[in-house]
Amino acid sequence: MAAPKKGRSASTQSKPGRALALILIAIVALTGGMFASGHTKPRLGIDLAGGTSITLTAINEPGQPNAINKTNMDTAVEIMNRRVNGLGVSEAEVQTQGNENIIVNIPKGTDSEEARDQVGTTAKLYFRPVVKVEGSGAAALPTTPPSGDASGSASPSPSKSGDKNADKGTDKATSPESPSPTGSATSQGRAVTDALKADPTPTPSGSGSPKASDKASPTPTPSADKATQDLEAAYAKLDCSDPKQRAAAGKGKNDQPIIACGEEAPKVWSKFLLGPVGVDGTEITKAQAILDTQNAGGWKVVMDFDSQGSKKFLDVTTKLSSQPSPQNQFAIVLDDEVVSHPEVNGPITGGKAEISGSFTQEEAQNLSNMLSYGALPLTFKESSVTTVDAALGGEQLHAGLIAGAIGLALVVLYLLVYYRGLSFIAIASLLVSAALTYVIMSLLGPAIGFALNLPAVCGAIVAIGITADSFIVYFERVRDEIREGRTLRPAVERAWPRARRTILVSDFVSFLAAAVLFVVTVGKVQGFAFTLGLTTLLDVVVVFFFTKPLLTLMARRKFFAGGHRWSGLDPKSLGVQPPLRRTRRPAPADPKEA
Template sequence: MALSGSWSPKLGLDLRGGTTITLTARNATGQGGVSAESLEQARTIIQQRVDAIGVGESEVATVGNNQITVSVPNVAPAQLQEMVGTTAQLYFRPVYATAQVTAQPTATPTPSATPSSSADPSTPASAEPTSGTTATAAPSPTESVNRRPAAGLPTAAPTPRPTAPGRQLTTDEALAWTPTARDQADFEAFTCGDEFPDVPDQPLITCNREGTTKFLLYPAVINGDMLTDANAGVPQHQLSWIVQLQLNDVGGKIFEQVTGALAKKSEPQNTFAIVLDGKVVTYPRLTTAISGGRAEISGSFTQQSATDLANVLKYGSLPLAFDLSEVSNVSATLGGEQLQAGIIAGLIGLALVVIYSVIYYRALAVVVVASLVLAATITYQLMVLLGQSMGFALNLPGIAGAIVAIGMTADSFIIYFERIRDEVRDGRSLRTAIETGWIGSRKTILIADAVSLLSAAVLFVLAIGSVKGFAFTLGLTTLIDIAIVFWFTKPMVTLLGRTKYFGEGRKFSGFDAAHLGAAPRRSPIRRLRASSPKEA
């Protein structure tokens, strides 16, 4: 059972289905532990990425000293893992050489300034990505890289390359780089899937994300810190999705200088690669310098993949590397069953309260029923409004909080009614007892509701996860109970006390003397007649 329509509250993860993943953090360099500051920074970035998906009740929280849990409703596990787990290290690197990768290569091409043609590059103003999928986390670099040696070279393992973050080379330094014999040998021996450290001041040997083309790349000329914005969209008069990148002033000048220099070279050195997490996303061919600091990644993107890539790039790189520790998925069917069970439990509780009220308070139970109906209506409307305005989502603990509110609203009336009974027993008239009973009972009602509000506030601050939903709903319904009892229950009891049926305490009204526990009071005339000698 699920609510539908525009005037419905947002449902939480446990009611409409979704995914919860647990990420375990580690230092990206492999040295040192995980600091609390880095973990919180990573949590903030992941929260921004998840919020960009545009779903309600997304929740990102740190657990312990090295874990982050991410809970998002109605998002596929694979999409969520790719969105939050990628480190998003972005570099622009000129291409020195490319080579096609086959399933069973018979020979390894030798890199040169004009090797075999690369995958169909794009026009100068756009980049034809080799993949339109979202970014995935790159393997962490290792301290030594063992690969097959190139033919005719010694079989000894190559000297380990630097893995620690290097400095950013100047544009002239980067463009002046030339490969050594070791670089060419490693390029020949490299196979897609091998690990190679992605250090900005060193060359990079890598593949595209499908593993169909491998690259020998210059040191980085632009890094992700120079990226100020990334957006996905469909350009005017086009049908394909693209990702537009905007660089800052420094990055824009470097980009113009690099693209101008590369445009004068022959293939494939007139291309530059956009490298995300150690994998080539795209490598456009250049024929002229590109000014303005704007670049485009275009190709076989879908709306989802282009949006995901733009969000990952927009919100920056993670300061830590993460391993996926646990994935749990709640199906929409299971969530619907839980929602149905919660609604049934609430209706049963409401029915029991109404039955008790009718048995004990007779016709006066109309006040209890009307108060409960009004409280339920206001609660529902506020949940809808809060869901649309601030993303509040109703979860299973929240339904439990709403069920507790049924008892709170009925309890407020019980306190008031019992106080009226005490006043009548003390000899006051019914109308007077209604007013004096309210003065005495409202203090008790406010104290009881204040305790509930304090409990809800403490629980909301200290609790994590879906328990916050219970605390929020409990606090909301407590405030509603105060408003109902002050501006509806008491005025309604006063109004009924002035009617003939209730005011005269007729049978089954709930205000009859026998039910209130007080003997009927006779008028002074009747008392005089009963005491006269004639009647005696």
């Protein structure tokens, strides 16, 4: 007879210690990373940690009685979701309630005030040319800004962010005596910057004599008609330090001039007389904050416009660049408030522009978020802001953990009664899976903003059954091999391929369900799907790198190989004759040739 082939069986069971060492090193490394980062606990969602809940109600604008519909509400939810994510807030919920309300839930541990300022800033975004600007209120900035030179650089300013780096723009067709506005920050961290200029690609020329058409003012020439007189009178009386007057300002039709307020620094206001809307915020396709290499340590905001916005922006910037200050400024109006009013250094072509000045990174990112996510299809008012207490979520979590502990205890009891010694392998595998899950969840909090909420805890509890099922599949395959008359060590190796296929198919179905659920749902249900998918992947890792190698090692021990009645491999219970361990017969003293 030919000698039995040893290659496959011997290779699969020869070095199980390597797999165990590998998973042990992974656990130690992940745990070390968890303690090194200082995040030793998973980040909690709003239902477990508490937070802020904001209710926004859509209102009808004049001339648009049917604007509040499902399409516009869904678009508003999507934009608010992106706006919150732009702030780095994770596990925030943005969802509709009824036909007119949107609920925004922001978990504790994030900058809820900043999120409220930006999420609650729900009016549309517009670019309007500046006709007049001056300080307003008791703590106003000087009416006449410091003078700048012909290159467009600004002198130091008493404002918050304008005293370090002056903007260096391209030459403007203005007189050297023309004042240049200075950079400053608003109360919401949105900078009011020095210059609006073309992105380096392409670089338009702002020098030379402007055309006659370029000299035309972008705003109507003041006339003696009553509407203009009323607007001038309202501008003269406007006190932006008064909240009531500030709330009433900034409103008007897109094709008409308006008066508005802007906060140059904390509690330091300016009032503006603005021309008709030049460019709509919906025509911005992208805005991002990048490091300004020409201004050491400074940042700038780069904007891209769509085709229609590019044409409008070229027309307006061509007109503005030929005007003296402050008529060469572009006001960015959001929620009826001027959030930035940069100068225009020259005609801007190609649909690309940058806002540069004395930006910090935070100011540049906040302004880019406003430009990217500021244009909503509807106008909203803030109906209520409430603080969510974690007590109710804590009670539900306590009840859920009790239910999970009862279920885990029943699983362990079943394993002990039915599998006896093999149950300790299953319990050790469950502990390894739990350790990996906890450590990875703790690391995912600061890494991707993952937050553990009640549905996520539910997903982790459901995973206990999925993991235990994998062990049971493998143990039953081993017992089937023993029933067919094989000893334990060959049975462990022969059972593995069939058990492996079953485990992979089962886990693939679970992971696919989790992936589909994650894609088609929003909010807390995504937490359940994410946790279920994560624990399913960890089940595969634990079974391949811990359960199977550990069972291979245990099969070499007499307790299991000899079929001890507490091993879970008792011959009587399996219906086979002992011993399970086959003894080697002595070779004949004088073998005969066949």
